[in-house]
Amino acid sequence: MADYIEPLQALCEQFQRLSGIGRKTALRLAFSVLESSEEDAAAFAQAILNAKQQIHLCPVCQNLTDREICSICTDDRRDPATICVVEDPRAVLALEKVKEYHGRYHVLHGVISPINGVGPDQLKIKELLDRLSDERITEIIVATNPTVEGEATAMYLARLLSPFGIKVTRLAYGIPMGGELEFADEITLYRALEGRRTVE
C-alpha cells in the first residue's frame, strides 16, 4: 500500500474504517470517488458531515433522529401501550418494514455481554425504566436478537420488569418462512417445536 499516492492512500484508509470493508473494496470505492465529479465528491463529504451533525438519539426511545423527539414517539397514531425493545436502530428499520407493528420502540444500543465488558449500565435500560411511569404501558416486547447475548439480555429485562406488573413478551422463534426443516439448525428446530401452536 506504501506505493499509493498519499491522498488516495488516506482515502482508502478511511473507507477501511467502515464495517466490513477490506483493502480491495476500499481501493475500489476510493477510485469510485476519484471518478466522480468534483461536485459529487463534495456532496458525498457534506452528507457525511450532515449525518453526523444532525442525527442524535431521541431522548424518549433512544432511536436515531434528526428531530428533537423522533417521528415515531411523536406520532399519535402509534399505540403508547406497547414498547418493542430492540438492540439497535437497524432492528427498528427491519420491524418498520413489516408495517404490522403499531406500538413504540426502545433502543438499547447493545446487549449485555460480560465478555465484551458490556453490563446493563452501558445500555439504555435506565431510560426504559424511566418510561414505565407512563401508566398507559401494558406490554413490553423484548425483540433482542436470538443470540446468547440477546437471550441473556431478554432474561435480564424480564426479571427487571416483573415488579412493574407489565406483560413482557418475546418474539416467536422458529423455522423461517420459505426455509426447509432439513436445513434448520437444531436450536431453531427445538424452538419451533417448543413454540408449536394449535392449527385453527
Add this chain to the structure above:
Amino acid sequence: MADYIEPLQALCEQFQRLSGIGRKTALRLAFSVLESSEEDAAAFAQAILNAKQQIHLCPVCQNLTDREICSICTDDRRDPATICVVEDPRAVLALEKVKEYHGRYHVLHGVISPINGVGPDQLKIKELLDRLSDERITEIIVATNPTVEGEATAMYLARLLSPFGIKVTRLAYGIPMGGELEFADEITLYRALEGRRTVE
C-alpha cells in the same frame, strides 16, 4: 427507504453511488459513519475532498498523481525505453505490485468500445503518440485486459504504432499459476496452447 430520517437517507444515497454498493451495504456503511466519532467522520469527509482536489492526471503518462509529474515518470531509475500501456490506474497498481517491471506506463483511461460510444479519441492515445518523439523508446507493451474491447484496443494500437518502427508486444495469456486445466475456459486454453514455449 422513505422511512429513513433524511440525513441518513442522504448518506445512504451517496454510498450507493459508489461502484458495487447496493442498498443494504450502503445502509451498513452509513451506520458505520454514525457510530464513528465526530472527528473520524470529519476526517473521512476531508479525505474525500483532499483526494478529489489533490489527485489529477500526470501530463506525461496520464496516471493519477498528486505531484506535477508522477513519481514513476520522474524516477530516473525507470527505463525510459519501455512503455506499458494499460486501461486504467488500477492496472498500474497491479503491475507495480509485481516489482518486476522497471519501465514507464501510459494509462488510456478506457478501451475502444463502439457499443458504449467510446472511440480512440476519447482515450489518451494522442498523448501516447506525443511521447513517441522521445527516441529512447524501443518497446511498447500493450497490457489492456484480455476482453473483447481490450483485444480490439490492442490491435488498434499495434496498427497505429507500426509506422514508428517500435516493437509492440502484448502480455502472455495462458493458464493462471495455481490454476488447473480442468477449470480453464476454452479461450484461455487456446491461448495457452498457442503461446506454448520450448522447455529449456
